[in-house]
Amino acid sequence: MRETVYRPLRAASRVCLDGMDRLAAKAQLIRLLQRAYSGELAAAHAYRGHWRAVKDPTERRDIQKIEQDELHHREQLGKMIAELGAAPDCFLERKMSAIGKTIGVLCHISGWYIPMYGAGRLEKSNVREYEHAARFAHLAGEERLIEDLLTWAETEWDHEKYFREKARSHWLRYLIPIWTPPATREAIRSSFDDYRRINAITESGDREPAPNAV
Numbered sequence: 001m002r003e004t005v006y007r008p009l010r011a012a013s014r015v016c017l018d019g020m021d022r023l024a025a026k027a028q029l030i031r032l033l034q035r036a037y038s039g040e041l042a043a044a045h046a047y048r049g050h051w052r053a054v055k056d057p058t059e060r061r062d063i064q065k066i067e068q069d070e071l072h073h074r075e076q077l078g079k080m081i082a083e084l085g086a087a088p089d090c091f092l093e094r095k096m097s098a099i100g101k102t103i104g105v106l107c108h109i110s111g112w113y114i115p116m117y118g119a120g121r122l123e124k125s126n127v128r129e130y131e132h133a134a135r136f137a138h139l140a141g142e143e144r145l146i147e148d149l150l151t152w153a154e155t156e157w158d159h160e161k162y163f164r165e166k167a168r169s170h171w172l173r174y175l176i177p178i179w180t181p182p183a184t185r186e187a188i189r190s191s192f193d194d195y196r197r198i199n200a201i202t203e204s205g206d207r208e209p210a211p212n213a214v
């Protein structure tokens with residue numbers, strides 16, 4: 001059966017066409033990084049509960065490694081936010097910490113499939129979050145942040161693939177169907193390169209790109 005695959009990210013190219021200026025882009029970037037920073041805390045708490053709940057030693061190690069990846073992202077995000085002259089959002093921190101801890105506890109009573117399924121869906125949204133952040137960093141003129149953001153999008157892509165393959169191995173996939181997978185890993189960088197190229201053309205005034213060109 002042919003698999004439906006998500007098209008590469010497009011939304012931020014519309015932001016460019018709307019004429020977002022650097023200051024507005026920087027404000028959006030900071031907000032996105034604050035959300036990602038607190039989201040990584042929630043993910044780390046949830047994965048701690050998740051790996052403690054699974055019985056298979058390999059799965060325990062795999063999910064522990066993913067927890068470490070999220071904590072690394074969070075540490076680096078904290079530095080980025082400070083570099084941009086901002087600070088984490090205290091309200092978001094409390095809220096996402098509570099959500100993550102709650103999910104971590106629920107992993108002990110929700111069986112094997114639901115935590116794998118939920119993690120995969122979450123990871124898919126994380127891929128997009130970092131792709132968006134890279135585009136806002138470009139619009140804000142914060143080019144030095146882009147490489148890390150794209151690398152983290154790739155790591156989240158690897159996480160999504162791991163959980164998708166786990167979920168696919170379970171019979172409950174027939175009752176709770178697997179989500180549509182993201183575009184290919186390579187598309188993270190190629191779609192960003194297309195976006196940057198088209199944005200450069202727009203800025204030089206050579207021609208107006210089509211709204212859905214990227």
Ligand SMILES: [Fe+2]
Pocket residue numbers: 040069070073126156
């Ligand atoms: Fe992460």
Ligand SMILES: [Fe+2]
Pocket residue numbers: 043066070123126155156159
């Ligand atoms: Fe992740």
